[in-house]
Amino acid sequence: NAGVTQTPKFRVLKTGQSxxxxxxxxxxxxxxxxxxxxxxxxxxxxxxxxGEGTTAKGEVPDGYNVSRLKKQNFLLGLESAxxxxxxxxxxxxxxxxxxISTDTQYFGPGTxxxxx
Amino acid sequence: xxxxxxxxxxxxVQEGDSAVIKCTYSDSASNYFPWYKQELGKRPQLIxxxxxxxxxxxDQRIAVxxxxxxxxxxxxxxxxxxxxxxxxxxxxxxNAGGTSYxxxxxxxGTILTVHP
Numbered sequence: 508n509a510g511v512t513q514t515p516k517f518r519v520l521k522t523g524q525s526x527x528x529x530x531x532x533x534x535x536x537x538x539x540x541x542x543x544x545x546x547x548x549x550x551x552x553x554x555x556x557x558g559e560g561t562t563a564k565g566e567v568p569d570g571y572n573v574s575r576l577k578k579q580n581f582l583l584g585l586e587s588a589x590x591x592x593x594x595x596x597x598x599x600x601x602x603x604x605x606x607i608s609t610d611t612q613y614f615g616p617g618t619x620x621x622x623x
Numbered sequence: 624x625x626x627x628x629x630x631x632x633x634x635x636v637q638e639g640d641s642a643v644i645k646c647t648y649s650d651s652a653s654n655y656f657p658w659y660k661q662e663l664g665k666r667p668q669l670i671x672x673x674x675x676x677x678x679x680x681x682d683q684r685i686a687v688x689x690x691x692x693x694x695x696x697x698x699x700x701x702x703x704x705x706x707x708x709x710x711x712x713x714x715x716x717x718n719a720g721g722t723s724y725x726x727x728x729x730x731x732g733t734i735l736t737v738h739p
Contacts, residue, residue, distance in 0.1 A: 538725055547632070549712055549729035550667070565726065566624075597666065601725045610655045610716060610725045614666040 508533050511615035513598050519621045520588045528583040528618050530598030538601045539581040540565070540612065541573060543594040550597060556581055588622045595619050625650040627715050629730025637738050642703050644733045646713035647695040653715040656696045657727070658687060661710045670711075671698070703737045710734050 514529045530539065537558050542550040552565030554573040562573045570592060572584045581600075585592060599612040626649040636642050648656075654675035659667035673680045673687045673696065680687050684703075689696040700707055714727040 540726070547731055549627075549629075549731045550727075551729070552726055555726060566728075610727075611657070611669060611672070612725065612727065614668070616666050 510534065511598060511600055511613050513596075513615040513618050515618060516616065517619050519623065520585075521623050522589060524588050525584070525586050526588065526620075527585075528596055528598075528620075530581040530583070530600075530615055531579055532581075532598075532600040532613075532615075533579060534600065534602065534613070535578070536600035536602045536613075537578075538603065539575065540599045540601075541571070541581065541583045542597045542599065543567065543592075544597060544617075545594050553583065553596075588620075590622045593620060593622045625653060625715055625717055625728040627713060627728050627730045629713050629733060631733060632731065633734045633736070635736045635738065636703050638703060638705060640703055642698075642700045642707070642735055642737075644698045644711055644713070644735070645695060646697070646715075646730050647693075648715040648728075649694070650715070650717050651691075651694065652717045655716045656687070656689060657714050658698050659712045659714065659729075661712065661732075663709075667712060700735075703735075705737050705739050708735055708737045 511532045540555040541553040544550050551567045556562050556575040559578040574582045596618045598615040601612045629646045657672035660670045661667045684701045686699040710732045713730040
């Protein structure tokens with residue numbers, strides 16, 4: 508199993524450009540999450556999904572959109588990138604047992620995004 | 624919402640010494656507390672976790688203690704080794720396994736350096 512993978516690993520954007528980050532997991536997990544990591548601020552939840560076709564806002568959702576058309580994929584979109592979105596983005600997933608989250612999250616390798 | 628404070632932000636120890644990192648949380652309903660280790664340029668990886676129905680959990684040189692009354696939990700690393708050098712994050716989630724969908728609130732991180 509590859510676990511949780513992210514594409515791309517690095518990206519440089521100009522202000523106003525758009526892009527999509529792809530997260531894929533092959534563990535049949537129900538729950539998926541997008542975080543951003545900034546120095547001194549830990550990881551902050553952007554959006555999450557509790558199953559195929561569902562999405563919900565996290566702590567810092569502004570400027571981002573997400574989609575979960577397939578259970579194994581969770582996409583994070585930036586419609587008009589801003590320098591404040593320069594960060595490292597991590598995707599994570601977790602599985603459920605008997606219909607509820609088991610809480611343990613498995614992280615992808617991260618995407619380092621720079622917005623000039 | 625939940626707020627997690629982590630101290631210290633940096634910790635430097637000599638090889639063989641013990642290291643202690645402390646976190647406090649605000650939501651008394653939180654009942655799942657994981658600790659993640661993140662090496663430079665790598666993804667966060669779960670090293671130990673504890674649920675609110677226990678006060679302490681050990682795994683070889685690592686232990687976590689939880690004080691629900693005071694709303695704080697701590698990571699203890701004994702006989703530290705240079706390979707323990709990394710950033711450590713605590714996290715908390717409310718109503719784990721229920722409608723929280725496993726959403727984690729992270730502390731700001733502690734940079735641990737173990738000197739040979």
